Amino acid sequence: MVEDRITDGERIAEVFRAEIAGRETGGLDRLSITEDGTTTVLLDGAPLATVEPGENGLEIRFQRAKEMVRTTAGDAGLETRSENGPVTIVVESAAATKRATDLLATIAERIE
Structure with missing residues (x-):
């Protein structure tokens, strides 16, 4: 059986936006796009x-809560990069959008 892995950034972005819009619990109720x-x-x-x-995926660049993002992303198994300010999370497949959405939910819950 062949497994399709969605790695196109545009398609991953669609899945990511749907995850944010479709969930309203656990901090996600504070998020909009x-x-x-x-x-x-x-x-x-x-x-x-x-x-x-x-x-080759989706990049989410955080300007706020950078240290919290680094720590939380590492715990979730998401790759991070820091380039002159923002912390970038790389979402390499549509399947990884759940982890990225959970990361955002955690950050939203922790920021006052």
């Missing part, structure tokens, strides 16, 4: 992260 040329995840109306699809 805006799209005005850039996809931005908002926490209580303030920017938390930007979302950028690529050829």
Whole structure:
């Protein structure tokens, strides 16, 4: 049996947006997404992260709560990168969007 693994960033972004929109518990009720040329995840109306699809996955760049993001992402088995400020989480497949959504829920619950 052949397994299809979705690694296209645009498709992963669709799955990610659906996860955020479809769940309203555990901190996710505080999140929303805006799209005005850039996809931005908002926490209580303030920017938390930007979302950028690529050829090999989805990158979520956090400007806030960077140390919390690094620690929580590591615990969830998500790859992180830090480049001159933001902490970037790499979501390599559609299956990994659940872990990324759970990361956002945890961050939303911990930020006042």
